[in-house]
Amino acid sequence: MRWAYGVLAAGVVLGVWQAVVWGMEMPPFILPSPLRVAEAFWQNRLILLGHAGVTLAEVLLGLLIGSVLGAGTAIAIAGSERLSRLVMPLLVLTQAVPVFALAPILTLWFGYGMASKVLMAVLIIFFPVTSAFHDGLTRIPKGLRDLARTMNATPFQEMLRLRIPHALPSLATGLKMGAVYAPIGAVIGEWVGASQGLGYLMLLANGRAKTDLMFASLLLLALMTVTLYQVVSWAADRASFRDKDLHAA
Amino acid sequence: MSAVAPGIALRGHHEIAGTPLFAPVSCHLPAGQWTCLLGRSGTGKTTLLRLIAGLEVAGQFVGDIAVSDGLPIEGRCSFMAQTDLLLPWLSALENAVLGQRLRGEPPDLPRARRLLERIGLGAYLSARPSALSGGMRQRVALARTLLEDRPIVLLDEPFSALDASTRAAMQELACEMFRDKTVLLVTHDPAEAIRLGHQVIFLTGEGARIWPVPETPPLRDSYAPDSVKAQAELMAALRRLA
Known part of the structure; x- marks a missing residue:
C-alpha cells in the first residue's frame, strides 16, 4: 500500500495549493490553481509533448554518453595509479567550476541545437558516475585482494572478473544520480539558448505571463525525471548483485 | 600434477x-x-x-x-581464509575455477565438476553462494584452493x-x-x-x-x-x- 501514501501526499499538496489560491485571492499569472494548470496542460498537450520529446532525447543521449565516458574514466584511473594521480585533481577541479556558468560558452561553441544541451547533461553527470564507480573499483575487500594476489591474477583479469563486477552496485548509485541530474543539465542548456525543449517552453510561457503553462511544463519535467530515475534504478539494481550477498570480508 | x-x-x-x-x-x-x-x-x-x-x-x-x-x-602457494571469499555473482563451479580465470587460463571445468561432486556438492554446481550454507560455502572455497594445485x-x-x-x-x-x-x-x-x-x-x-x-x-x-x-x-x- 505504499502507493496509497504517495497519492495521499500528492492530494495534500494539491489541496494546500488550491486553498492558497482561493484564500489569498492570487491572480492566475502569479499562482494559477491546480485546476487551471491541468486545463493548460490538456489544451497544450501536443505542444508540451513535442517539447518534452526534445528534452527527453537530449537527456537520454547525455545520460548514455556521460555514463559511458564516466565508467570508462573510472576503470582507466582505477587501473593505473599514475593516471589516477594525474586525472583525479583535474576531475575535482572541473567540479569547482559551476556547470551553469559554462552554459553560455557551450551554446556559443556548439550552437542553439541539441549538441550544446547534450553536452551540458554529459558534463553534469560525468563526475557523479565516475566518482561513484571509481569508489567501488578501489574498495575491494582486503581478503579478495589477497586471494587474487596468491592466485597470481593478471591486472586485466582482476579488473574484468573481480573489480568491475564488485563495483557494479556503486556504478548503479552513480547512474541513479545521473538520471536525476541529466534533466537539470539539459534544461539549463535550453534556458541559455534554444528553440525547442521544455526549458525553452518554460521561459517562453513565463515571458508571456502564461504561468499556468509554465507550471504544466515544470510538472511534465518532474514526471519525466521521476520516471527516468525509476527505470534506471530498476535496471541498475537488476544488473548488479545485491550488497548483502557479499560474504567476503 | x-x-x-x-x-x-x-x-x-x-x-x-x-x-x-x-x-x-x-x-x-x-x-x-x-x-x-x-x-x-x-x-x-x-x-x-x-x-x-x-x-x-x-x-x-x-x-x-x-x-x-x-x-x-x-x-x-594457495591461501584459504576464515571467510570463504566466494564471489557472490558466480556459481559454485565458477567460484571453484576462479584462479584459472584470474590468470586468463582456460578453466578445467570437468575437473572442477568432478571435485565438487566428490565433496558432496554435485547438486549445487550452478548455485550462487547466497543459496549455500556456511559449511557448503567453505567446501567450495576448499575446492577452489585444491584446484590451484599448489x-x-x-x-x-x-x-x-x-x-x-x-x-x-x-x-x-x-x-x-x-x-x-x-x-x-x-x-x-x-x-x-x-x-x-x-x-x-x-x-x-x-x-x-x-x-x-x-x-x-x-x-x-x-x-x-x-x-x-x-x-x-x-x-x-x-x-x-x-
Whole structure:
C-alpha cells in the first residue's frame, strides 16, 4: 500500500495549493490553481509533448554518453595509479567550476541545437558516475585482494572478473544520480539558448505571463525525471548483485 | 600434477611501529606435512602466515624465509581464509575455477565438476553462494584452493566459523585432500591442532616452540587418550598465558 501514501501526499499538496489560491485571492499569472494548470496542460498537450520529446532525447543521449565516458574514466584511473594521480585533481577541479556558468560558452561553441544541451547533461553527470564507480573499483575487500594476489591474477583479469563486477552496485548509485541530474543539465542548456525543449517552453510561457503553462511544463519535467530515475534504478539494481550477498570480508 | 612440496624455514622477528609483535622466532615447516600454528589472539600467527604467503603486513619483518628447494614461494602457494571469499555473482563451479580465470587460463571445468561432486556438492554446481550454507560455502572455497594445485597451502583459521560437526567433517576432508603438501594451519583451537598437525608450533610473545604431539600420524582421533592429554596440556599452557 505504499502507493496509497504517495497519492495521499500528492492530494495534500494539491489541496494546500488550491486553498492558497482561493484564500489569498492570487491572480492566475502569479499562482494559477491546480485546476487551471491541468486545463493548460490538456489544451497544450501536443505542444508540451513535442517539447518534452526534445528534452527527453537530449537527456537520454547525455545520460548514455556521460555514463559511458564516466565508467570508462573510472576503470582507466582505477587501473593505473599514475593516471589516477594525474586525472583525479583535474576531475575535482572541473567540479569547482559551476556547470551553469559554462552554459553560455557551450551554446556559443556548439550552437542553439541539441549538441550544446547534450553536452551540458554529459558534463553534469560525468563526475557523479565516475566518482561513484571509481569508489567501488578501489574498495575491494582486503581478503579478495589477497586471494587474487596468491592466485597470481593478471591486472586485466582482476579488473574484468573481480573489480568491475564488485563495483557494479556503486556504478548503479552513480547512474541513479545521473538520471536525476541529466534533466537539470539539459534544461539549463535550453534556458541559455534554444528553440525547442521544455526549458525553452518554460521561459517562453513565463515571458508571456502564461504561468499556468509554465507550471504544466515544470510538472511534465518532474514526471519525466521521476520516471527516468525509476527505470534506471530498476535496471541498475537488476544488473548488479545485491550488497548483502557479499560474504567476503 | 603438483610439484614436490618443499620445506620452509622462517627466522626473524617482527615489529609494528617499534613495538615487537613477536620475539625472534625460528620455525620450520617440514616438506609435505601439516604444521599447526597455535597461539592466543594478537601473537602474530596471521602475520607469520601472511609473511610466508608474500601478502602485505603491517609493520616490519626482520629476518629471512628460506625454502628447501631454493625456489620462490610466490606462485607456489594457495591461501584459504576464515571467510570463504566466494564471489557472490558466480556459481559454485565458477567460484571453484576462479584462479584459472584470474590468470586468463582456460578453466578445467570437468575437473572442477568432478571435485565438487566428490565433496558432496554435485547438486549445487550452478548455485550462487547466497543459496549455500556456511559449511557448503567453505567446501567450495576448499575446492577452489585444491584446484590451484599448489605444493604449499596456507590456511588461516578456515574452519573456525563452522559448527562443530561441519568443522570435524571439513578437517577430515582437508586432511585427505592436502596430503603430501606443505601445509601451515593457523588456529586457536588446541583440539584442531592436535587432530591435524604432524607438528604443532606454539607461538607466544617470547617466541615459537615445538609442542609435543602424539606419535600417531594425523588425522588423529580427538578422543584417543593421548590426544585428549595433549589437548589438555596445550589448553593449560594457553590459559597460563592469560
